[in-house]
Amino acid sequence: MSLEPTVGPPRRRPAAPGRLGRAVALTVLAAAAGCASATPYRELAAAGVAYAESARSLADAAAALAIDASSERLIQDDALVNVDLETLRRVAAEDAQRLAVLARLASHARLLRRYFALLGELADGNAGRRTLAAVEAVAEALGEAGNALRGTAAAGDAGPAVGAARVGAAFYGRDLARREVAQRAPVLERELATQGELLASLAAAMRHDLEIVAEARAQRLVIDPLLAETPLADPERWLAARRELLLGAPAQGELAAAERAAGDLRDAVAAIAGQRPALDLLAEVVADAEAIGAALAALGLTEAAP
Amino acid sequence: MTPAEMLAELRALEARLRSSEVQAAYRERPLAERRRLVAERAELSLLIARLTTAGLGALSARLDELGRDLTRGLAAVNGRLARLDRPAATLNALARLLGLLARLAVLAG
Numbered sequence: 186m187s188l189e190p191t192v193g194p195p196r197r198r199p200a201a202p203g204r205l206g207r208a209v210a211l212t213v214l215a216a217a218a219g220c221a222s223a224t225p226y227r228e229l230a231a232a233g234v235a236y237a238e239s240a241r242s243l244a245d246a247a248a249a250l251a252i253d254a255s256s257e258r259l260i261q262d263d264a265l266v267n268v269d270l271e272t273l274r275r276v277a278a279e280d281a282q283r284l285a286v287l288a289r290l291a292s293h294a295r296l297l298r299r300y301f302a303l304l305g306e307l308a309d310g311n312a313g314r315r316t317l318a319a320v321e322a323v324a325e326a327l328g329e330a331g332n333a334l335r336g337t338a339a340a341g342d343a344g345p346a347v348g349a350a351r352v353g354a355a356f357y358g359r360d361l362a363r364r365e366v367a368q369r370a371p372v373l374e375r376e377l378a379t380q381g382e383l384l385a386s387l388a389a390a391m392r393h394d395l396e397i398v399a400e401a402r403a404q405r406l407v408i409d410p411l412l413a414e415t416p417l418a419d420p421e422r423w424l425a426a427r428r429e430l431l432l433g434a435p436a437q438g439e440l441a442a443a444e445r446a447a448g449d450l451r452d453a454v455a456a457i458a459g460q461r462p463a464l465d466l467l468a469e470v471v472a473d474a475e476a477i478g479a480a481l482a483a484l485g486l487t488e489a490a491p
Numbered sequence: 492m493t494p495a496e497m498l499a500e501l502r503a504l505e506a507r508l509r510s511s512e513v514q515a516a517y518r519e520r521p522l523a524e525r526r527r528l529v530a531e532r533a534e535l536s537l538l539i540a541r542l543t544t545a546g547l548g549a550l551s552a553r554l555d556e557l558g559r560d561l562t563r564g565l566a567a568v569n570g571r572l573a574r575l576d577r578p579a580a581t582l583n584a585l586a587r588l589l590g591l592l593a594r595l596a597v598l599a600g
Contacts, residue, residue, distance in 0.1 A: 372560040383550040
């Protein structure tokens with residue numbers, strides 16, 4: 186079968202590919218293959234970073250909430266009987282232990298974030314940029330040398346060589362990312378399984394603390410002032426407190442996203458290591474991380490914006 | 492009953508003891524009864540806090556063990572990144588050499 190078009194103006198048959206032509210074709214193929222293989226590692230790294238950041242936010246929020254809950258308990262007890270110094274000290278000691286554990290969790294989440302961020306650099310070819318910058322420098326030097334040594338073998342167009350080297354460097358980085366994930370998958374899966382258990386426990390503890398805080402605040406800030414013989418001293422504050430309590434309640438359910446995110450990320454790691462598609466799972470991880478952020482904001486447990 | 496189920500039961504009990512209804516009911520009770528409720532309720536709260544912290548601590552210890560593997564992973568990724576830099580160093584040296592050659596050629600011409 187002729188490769189010439191049967192209609193329209195006749196086209197020039199392309200010249201047989203020389204060494205440079207083959208390099209360009211390989212470059213295009215490598216780029217196409219590279220793009221296809223780059224996505225899961227880059228997406229895994231991005232989802233891992235999002236997950237680790239939300240796990241750290243959750244640990245920080247749980248610390249603040251634990252203190253609030255023990256403070257509300259003390260206020261509630263003090264409303265019935267004067268709380269003594271010994272009780273205050275025991276509660277403070279227990280709070281300190283909880284904070285120490287939560288600080289370890291936050292620190293571990295930071296470590297996990299660093300790992301995924303570095304994996305992202307590897308998959309994204311960020312580190313390859315240094316190589317690419319060097320490629321550009323060589324191309325420039327080649328151009329200079331070509332001008333100086335005009336008529337010799339060194340002169341010529343360095344563009345295709347630069348293109349091939351650029352793709353080669355990026356491809357190399359992605360291959361390293363693939364090997365890293367394949368090698369580290371068992372550790373990551375164990376890590377994320379433990380994280381899943383831990384975040385489930387943390388979410389359960391937070392839901393309980395939220396229940397205690399909400400009940401105590403409802404009594405102290407809404408019920409007591411309204412039922413008092415005297416009119417509300419500050420109606421605006423009363424209104425805001427009631428609104429905050431009612432709007433915060435549905436957000437508690439969203440804390441379940443924490444456990445879900447760890448499970449989805451673990452499944453995604455296993456899928457990617459086994460060369461199976463995982464983009465849907467990774468999208469779920471990112472959505473869960475966003476849900477956690479939204480829930481913490483609705484509960485007033487996020488850090489103040491800088 | 493699993494430890495998680497027991498903890499859930501204890502939390503439900505604490506939530507009931509700290510509800511507005513119980514709080515309001517005990518306001519009118521004699522001091523001795525209020526003192527007893529507060530003391531026992533506070534003990535329950537501390538017990539729940541200890542169990543929660545212990546559970547989180549045990550899981551956290553498991554993470555610490557895995558953290559060593561993760562740190563090895565970090566070192567491995569850094570190593571792989573360094574390998575990406577190696578061609579860069581070679582190419583930089585080549586670029587310098589070519590620059591020198593170009594200058595030599597100009598001088599020779």
